[in-house]
Amino acid sequence: MSGEELDCKTESFGFRAGLGGESRSVLVYCPTKTLPFREDDITSHGWNLTRAGAWGTARAYMDRLGAGVGIVCLQDANEKEITEAEALLGYGNSRFRWIAILDLAFLKSAVANHLISECCLDFHVVPVDVPRLLHSLGHALGMANLSRVRPQQSVENRFEKNIVGTSQAIKATFRRIAKISQSDAPVLIQGETGTGKELCALAIHAHSSRTSHPFVAVNCGALPDKLIQSELFGHEKGAFTGAHQRKIGRIEAAEGGTLFLDEIGDLSLDLQVNLLRVLQGGTYERVGGTETMHADIRVIAATHVNIEKAVGEKRFREDLYYRLNVLNLEVPPLRAREGDVTALARHWFDMFAAEKNPQVRGFSRDAFIALSQHTWPGNVRELINRVRRAMVMCERQLIGPEDLGLDYVGSYRDVPVEETLAEARERAEREAICEAIEKSGGNLSRSARSLGVSRVTLYRLLDKYQIAHRLPRD
Ligand SMILES: Nc1ncnc2c1ncn2[C@@H]1O[C@H](COP(=O)(O)OP(=O)(O)OP(=O)(O)O)[C@@H](O)[C@H]1O
Ligand SMILES: [Mg+2]
Known part of the structure; x- marks a missing residue:
């Protein structure tokens, strides 16, 4: 490895398939010039090192590889380096396994504690014990490779973790989400209030090829017209009173990822025109700016109002409606x-x-x-x-x-409802107690005898099922 920072070396990217024949590549994120170990000590054991001094280089490497092993070096880290390390360790997917190398003073800080416990497989304090580091690397590579061979999940249970439900209606929704996430076309999600439209939008993004890029949500109904313009497109310094500095809009923030436009039916006609331009040509300008910006985003819009009716009443542009409604997802109401x-x-x-x-x-x-x-x-x-x-x-x-x-x-x-074994037992117990008490005319000693329990146990059960107060005491 030469120079302070190398571009990602394509030849070291490819893992050979399977658990056994993997390429032993490791990404080293080190913002300072000097590594906290001797390179030869690692490369002489068959490891290829790819060094990144900045977040952008590391991210490109991770995007290419998908899963792998990384070392993050944080000695005397300043705030910027810590922020970058945080972005790196939490980036995109969890299929990179990280080992931290840091000094003792930094290890004692709350931020290091959090980073290591949440995001790292192991950590080493300088001076580095090389045999132990080699051992950690082997372990991390094994773990990273395991994450590559996750068993195939069925379409339905791929979503069940976050979207609870096993009804036919929700299973049909899961199947639609799976298909929609394979495409990059705009989506219109419709459904009553509180049905889970945003959750479905998130699921589409999470299962799409854009998953490692941002998901940015904008509630079109919650912001006044003037604000939403600059919120979506951003603004230049001095564009209007109070615009003290340039602001990045949500479209720009969603670059490479998904822009979720919630309550799209509330968007003013003016903004509908601007949005149409983004969808048609992929271009827009910041408020007060002249530079034409190019947007690489997938748009998912949602509404709980009847948008077709709004089109009929000319409150929503028909051309925009057709642009958004390329793919459609109807989220079923809970009663269905x-x-x-x-x-x-x-x-x-x-x-x-x-x-x-x-x-x-x-x-x-x-x-x-x-x-x-x-x-x-x-x-x-x-x-x-x-x-x-x-x-x-x-x-x-x-x-x-x-x-x-x-x-x-x-x-x-x-009413037939699902019942767990514990609930079935409790119900049977409750029914048996009520029956015994009824038969004994409310006499608790006799009830306890017929149930085969002591009076003390019966009192405890009456208390548990809260039926004691209804009974005459004997
Ligand atoms: N199937 C589900 N499983 C678990 N939680 C769910 C499910 N559907 C919705 N939720 C939860 O219900 C809440 C409302 O969901 P969400 O915000 O996605 O609905 P919405 O249709 O966008 O609502 P609104 O119309 O008010 O914008 C969220 O807290 C979400 O996590
Ligand atoms: Mg919503």
């Missing part, structure tokens, strides 16, 4: 996703576990019935809010319909 409500309630219960009232353990059977009977005008967002509120407010072990702010209509026997 049979069985997903309980799965979503459980998922969000786990997500908010840290903030719940400590004694709250889950949902009562009645709660699940109430959840499946509700029509969900606010869809998943409404469900999340109800679950979160109930977890904080509920004063018993099991969340009931009243904690969710829902009316409970009818008997649970009428």
